Amino acid sequence: MVNRILDIPVWEIVKKIANQEISSEEYISKTLERIQKIEPKINAYITVIKEASLDKALELDKQIIQGKTVGRLAGLPIAIKDSICVKNIKTTCGSRMLENFVSPYNATVAEKIIQEDGIIIGKTNLDEFAMGTSTEHSYFGATRNPWDSTKVSGGSSGGSAAALASFEAALALGSDTGGSIRSPASFCSVVGLKPTYGAVSRFGLVSYSNSLEQIGPIARDIQSCALFMDCIGGHDIRDSTSNNKVPEQFTDSFEETPKNLKIGIPNEFFGEGIQEEVQKSVWNVVHKLEGLGFHYEKTNLPMVKYALPAYYIIAMSEASSNLARYDGLRYGFNVPEKNLNWNTIFSKNRRNGFGKEVRQRIMLGTYTLSAGYFDQYYLKAQKIRTLIKQDFDKVFKKFDILLAPSMPIIPFTMGEKLKDPLALYMCDVNTVPANLAGIPSISIPCGLSSGLPIGIQIMGPPFREDLLFKTGRLIEENVTIDKSAGEFTNV
């Protein structure tokens, strides 16, 4: 009920700001007001950047008045997950370990946002070091779902998705290792893309599992998501795994309706664990697309059955190594004790700097890489990964895209799954396959059940985000989500 200005689709807002119909200063101010009002209720942000954002907005408005050309994100308040480095701003990764770490440099994606005149309005909450599916494992408290604050927001990019759903930002960046963009996008009813591995630079993304993770755009509608992806994607010489294919400008071909789209419905993504209302909601969309003239067919990815254990073994193994650098020497948490040897101090710093879930994953990852177990776990998991990738390659010879539920369940109550880590891991069952295969996958809102969001996942072949955006647009046009149903989801 706050202010209509926040409700205007973001891709439209940029135009209005550039046309001087709306000032960036007004937009930023309204957003900051919204943040002040809503934050105590949902805790989406760890750091809010107030003064600098207003200054930038004023500066930008001046430039626009002077007739200077501005970037494609000019004047937009953009939230960035707190595992992505922004210079001179704290980058905490939701952890006590980096509670006071101020990043000395900008991630490539942050640089790109700044180059496009986007305004970084704050750093959002996440599961500690991106390890989680519900944003309940943050040192800075959990993020609540704006649709129902007794429910989780999804994770690990819960803060980013919740900030968007509650109009506390225009666009947001998240990262996705095993579903960390798609999970909160689904739970908060926003659009979240996990790009093809290598499509967006990882330079400046604090690493959890480096062979699986990607930074991705999150937005309230698909066109804004595509606009954001255009700005952040592309080759980066500072990331050796960044792909040197020329990035497609997705907003160019956005209006085109895909012809003869062959849709695959993989059975393994509709297994026992998928709630009935979720299945119903997703099938509803499939039938709508059928009604528009697109064909679908059920298909199989038999190896996907083993995706979850393979994912966790690989992710935890890599995590145990990626998090080794946090010893309190060059930065990070330090215990007050003195006069002990380095081994003891490091061990104390790490025990006290890391939360329980992180410690556990490090222990497991150390085990799965250790002598005598490497072959049985890490190597085996990587071989299964090959088989899963082969399954996807086969299926994409026949189909253009695959549709499936993003999450197996509707948003659950806070605290419900904390006692049993395995139960929480199981929530990733539909999202991890795309990370293992490196393919792009987007989550689009497709309905509500008992007032709680459900997301549909569109997967495509490597570097075919265009198919995802085009299909997503179709779905968006044909599905209506009643935002008034949510606690903090209407302005």
Add this chain to the structure above:
Amino acid sequence: MKKTYQPISEKDVSHLAELARLELSRKDVTEIRLQLNKILDYFKMIDDVDTEGVSPTYHVFDLVNILREDKPHSPKPKDLLENVPKKKDRYIKAPRMI
């Protein structure tokens, strides 16, 4: 080939904690041991997969030979040293070795 799953002992947990430099209390060790064994028990389903002759996917796409020119940049050490908790005359101070 199916491998027999061996549960982790408390000794194993302590050894892992040492490798990972995590100082664990008795309570920590007991708790972690339970969770680790539960999760490892779940993982063992991967033994069912025949991976004979399959090579691992260490890199998901075929990029090779990504190289950088041997040209130096101008370092900005001051920025980087801001976060160092303990310093002395530009050195980073570490706890004693022994």
Add this chain to the structure above:
Amino acid sequence: MSNETKKVKIGLEVHCQLTSLKTKLFCNSPSDYRRKPPNTNICPVCIGTPGSLPVLNRNALNYAAMVALALNFEITPHMLFFRKNYFYPDMSKNFQITQYDRAGGVPFALNGYIILDNGKKIRMGRMQLEEDPAKITYDGTIESSSETYVDYNRAGISLIEIVTEPDLESPSDAREFLNKLSSILEHLNVSDLGQEGSVRCDANISYGGGKRVEIKNISSFKEVERALNFEMTRQKSLASKGISISQETRHWDDIRRITISLRLKEEEQDYRYFPEADLVPVSLSKSFIEEINSGMPELPKEREKRFQQEYHHSSEIARVLVKDKFLADYSEKTSKESIDPREVGILLAVNLPPFLNETGKNLKSLDITPKHFAELADMISKGEVSRRSAKAIFLEMLKTGLTPRNIFDKKGLGVISDSKFVEDIVEKVFKDNPIAVKDAAKDPKAINFLLGKIMQETRGRVDPSIANKLVKKQLSEQ
């Protein structure tokens, strides 16, 4: 070689910095870190800041390929980088990016060798690229210091690791191997191993078929020979007392010049090697290798042959001259300035080394230009000075830096070849030594005695052949 020495087996693990690179292995921090204030040449990558990523240095790859080819290695066509995971204050990420030979990993190159002067082939099992850790210093010793100081200037510098088979049979063999390795790296212009800290060596030695002892912390090639000699002696002495040698790691203390048992937990470190996902594989084509090959600079062996052909150095002298690139370059410059390169060779390869050994100096630090040596060589060649005088001039030149001609004029060291003058000397000597003159008719030894006296009289300046002629003439006229 005695029976005893035959039983010695030595293997080396050498880490050499590629000092000619301008930047580090995985980031473009400048590599010229010596004499810089601590923590100056650093960046988010080499100091392990969260979110930073490594990118491989193109020239490091090229240099490594050159080294592999020069050492007769087989270059691996498709290779990965691995993480070696362990905690230490000198590790900016608490893992080292290196290469590994299991789990699908193959090091940069395999099966190289160097052949020693005695013909023995020293095999090198593998060669790989990896990053150098940071430098740690203490207040005092590692045991006593309450504080440890870390400097990341060196962290991330490119290293080549080379591991030999235990083919070396003596500490001096080991020294020769390392000298040859050093000369090859210098001739390739990839590394100057004279720079402080540019090379580290671990050595393995077993004696008489006994257990293998590893010696760590050897920081120069000279120290390698010392450490091995010490350890060999220690093991021999234990063996002679019937005490068996335990397999262990010992630390070389270069101040007390002894090896010390490390008495650390003997648990083998579990490095949990796995592939580095932030770096993509390196795939080296045949054409790449051919290109590297065709661009290779002249190696010591080739240079040795050319020295024999071009400058007519003997094979012995040529071999000595190419031991060290600086010396080889220097000798070429000198030879080009001289009318008699053979003499140059003798001066530099035969006469110079003893002086350097005695004084502990090296050629680089002496203030002597090639012209100096060339001038002296010419003077000897033209017969302007006798060899004995030449030696004196030589030493004077090395000590003072004056040119040979200067010294010659100052000391009046010209060769006396004026026959009349010599005749007078001969007469005087004959008069002063009647008994020798009598004996000279029968005993050739006595002639030498007379010649010696003539040399004495002239302070070695007389032309020996002339003196000889005149003495014989005088004797025949007796």
